[in-house]
Amino acid sequence: MALVEMVMPKMGESIMEGTVLKWLKQVGDTIEQDESVLEVATDKVDTEVPAIQAGILKEILVQEGQVVAVGAPIAIINTNGEDQPTSAAPTQQEAPVAQPEAQPAAQAAEAPQASAQVSQRLEQPASGRFYSPLVLNIAREEGISMQELEFIPGTGKEGRVSKKDILDYVANRPEGGATVAATQPSAAAPQAPQAAPQPQPVPVPPAAQVSTAPAQSYSGNVEIIEMDRMRKMISQRMVDSKRISPHVTSFVEADVTNIVNWRNKTKDAYKKREGENLTFTPIFIEAIVKAIKDFPMINVSVDGDKIIKKRDINIGVAVALPSGNLIVPVIHNADQMNLNGISKRLNDLAYRARINKLTPADLADPTYTISNVGSFGNVMGTPIIMQPQVAIMAVGAIKKKPAVIETPEGDLIGIRQFMFLSHSYDHRVVDGSLGGMFVRRVADYLEAFDPNTSI
Numbered sequence: 001m002a003l004v005e006m007v008m009p010k011m012g013e014s015i016m017e018g019t020v021l022k023w024l025k026q027v028g029d030t031i032e033q034d035e036s037v038l039e040v041a042t043d044k045v046d047t048e049v050p051a052i053q054a055g056i057l058k059e060i061l062v063q064e065g066q067v068v069a070v071g072a073p074i075a076i077i078n079t080n081g082e083d084q085p086t087s088a089a090p091t092q093q094e095a096p097v098a099q100p101e102a103q104p105a106a107q108a109a110e111a112p113q114a115s116a117q118v119s120q121r122l123e124q125p126a127s128g129r130f131y132s133p134l135v136l137n138i139a140r141e142e143g144i145s146m147q148e149l150e151f152i153p154g155t156g157k158e159g160r161v162s163k164k165d166i167l168d169y170v171a172n173r174p175e176g177g178a179t180v181a182a183t184q185p186s187a188a189a190p191q192a193p194q195a196a197p198q199p200q201p202v203p204v205p206p207a208a209q210v211s212t213a214p215a216q217s218y219s220g221n222v223e224i225i226e227m228d229r230m231r232k233m234i235s236q237r238m239v240d241s242k243r244i245s246p247h248v249t250s251f252v253e254a255d256v257t258n259i260v261n262w263r264n265k266t267k268d269a270y271k272k273r274e275g276e277n278l279t280f281t282p283i284f285i286e287a288i289v290k291a292i293k294d295f296p297m298i299n300v301s302v303d304g305d306k307i308i309k310k311r312d313i314n315i316g317v318a319v320a321l322p323s324g325n326l327i328v329p330v331i332h333n334a335d336q337m338n339l340n341g342i343s344k345r346l347n348d349l350a351y352r353a354r355i356n357k358l359t360p361a362d363l364a365d366p367t368y369t370i371s372n373v374g375s376f377g378n379v380m381g382t383p384i385i386m387q388p389q390v391a392i393m394a395v396g397a398i399k400k401k402p403a404v405i406e407t408p409e410g411d412l413i414g415i416r417q418f419m420f421l422s423h424s425y426d427h428r429v430v431d432g433s434l435g436g437m438f439v440r441r442v443a444d445y446l447e448a449f450d451p452n453t454s455i
Contacts (some may be wrong), residue, residue: 004053004073006037008068016163017069018042025057031077038074041229059283125150126159130304135161139235142170184300230325241387245426249382250436254443255399257417258451259283270455274344278455281372282343284395285315287445288370289335295438299367300429301388307429316366316386317346319353320375327353328386329449330366373422374398380420390426391440395419 008018018040024038036048059076062068083412127150130140144166152169154161218224219308227235263278270278292299292313301308313335316328329349334342336399351356368389373381381394396419403416423439 002079003058004055004077004079005073006052006077008040008070008072008074010070017067019067020062020064020074021046022064023060027057027060029057031055031057035102039243042360046230046356048145051077053077053079054220082325085267113448122153126154129154132160132163134163136240137165138163138166138170140280142166142173144170205246212390224393228323228325230323230327234325237387238384241384244387245385245390246254247382247385247424248427248432248435249422249424249428250432250439252421252423252439252443253418254446255403255416256280256419256423256446256449258449259400259446260417262449262451262453266455274340276344276347278343279346280374280398281317281370282339282346283449284370284372284442284446285317285331285334285346286339287449288315288368289313290437290445291441292368293335294441295434295445297434298391298425298430298438300390301367302390302426303388308369312365312367314365314367316369316389317349318369318371320351320352327358327363329353329358330364332365339453340453343455368392372397374419382422382423383424385424385426390428390430391434391435391438392424394422394424396422419427 019042021039021041023038025031025035030036031051031054033052033054034050035054037051038049040047040049055077057075058078060074061076062072062074068074125147129150131149138144138145149161149166152161152165153159153329154165156162156165235287240251259280261282262344263283267278270276296309297307298315299310301310309310312333315331315334317331318326318328320326329352331342331345331349337345349358349362352362366386366389369383369386369392371381371383371392371394373383373394377397379396379399381396383392383394385392398417400415402413403418405412405416421439421443423435425435425444427437
């Protein structure tokens with residue numbers, strides 16, 4: 001009998017854990033190699049995990065709803081297909097057994113360590129330090145304000161607070177948090193005969209008040225709907241983005257008559273040849289890619305006081321799901337694709353997004369994002385930046401309008417097709433000149449579209 005541990009696979013560079021949503025196989029079921037065994041949710045996508053080897057599922061080590069670190073065992077597979085008890089079970093049962101006499105001593109030994117951990121705080125707040133969305137989420141759940149968070153020592157790069165740092169702090173957190181402890185008199189210090197002035201309360205930002213606000217009571221004819229997991233993630237990320245990035249939005253109206261006429265002439269032949277629809281979005285993406293090449297400082301991210309300039313041009317595309325939620329799959333290296341390649345890749349990602357078949361790799365490392373709000377009949381919008389990017393563009397609905405047409409014989413009034421481009425950008429690193437010139441350049445590329453383009 002050969003027993004093999006099935007472990008939580010690594011599903012992306014930044015993904016360190018996943019939540020088991022559902023086991024697709026039960027103990028005793030026969031499993032083929034690469035057959036899906038369970039569904040796992042990460043902070044990016046829900047995905048199915050295939051079996052590493054064929055055999056019989058002998059034991060499930062992680063129950064539905066539990067969070068598992070990447071590389072941790074989640075199941076045991078008998079690759080010989082023989083239904084025999086595993087030898088790993090007794091070891092797991094015996095490991096926790098400890099002598100009762102040793103417990104008080106162990107607890108006594110841990111007490112000084114806990115006290116030492118409590119006292120290990122920064123003497124001065126680390127203002128302006130970067131915090132990952134995961135750390136901020138834990139802080140909100142534990143009622144830790146931003147002021148208190150700034151006193152937590154970080155072991156990550158440039159003193160950043162890691163998940164382990166904040167969890168260790170929570171486990172040894174004093175009553176009232178770091179700011180309260182900092183104002184308490186030392187046990188060894190003599191008490192002054194006169195009452196010391198009371199410290200002023202530290203204001204807590206609205207983001208930290210969310211988790212500590214009392215539950216509201218509702219009366220009347222209302223329906224209470226619990227957010228699903230994806231909606232909670234979207235909510236958290238949008239709040240984080242508005243907190244991190246000072247948003248500015250510039251608007252430009254573009255004449256896309258040539259694009260509309262070209263698509264109307266081409267879409268039927270394309271559908272017959274490729275079996276797929278030809279939409280406007282690939283044309284918009286192509287124009288954005290060209291403009292990024294002209295203005296590469298739009299294709300950056302911010303790391304503390306450093307600007308990270310990206311050489312890859314990876315375009316995220318917001319896709320509406322049947323549930324009403326949004327997801328942003330990524331067209332990687334879009335600058336290396338022609339219009340037909342972008343169209344086919346976009347159609348594939350959109351289809352797999354709607355049937356919940358995207359992989360973490362499909363959502364990894366976007367450098368710029370486009371959202372087609374025109375598909376909902378909206379003429380413009382003010383999109384929220386997808387962190388850690390610094391810009392996002394919304395394209396509105398295409399509308400017919402009367403316009404002045406300049407000709408060699410003079411100006412004429414005609415009917416043209418127009419659309420608005422809305423460009424939101426992070427004013428920490430993108431000023432109005434760059435943000436405005438970029439969206440204007442995208443409009444210029446759209447207006448200069450060649451009606452003889454082949455695809």
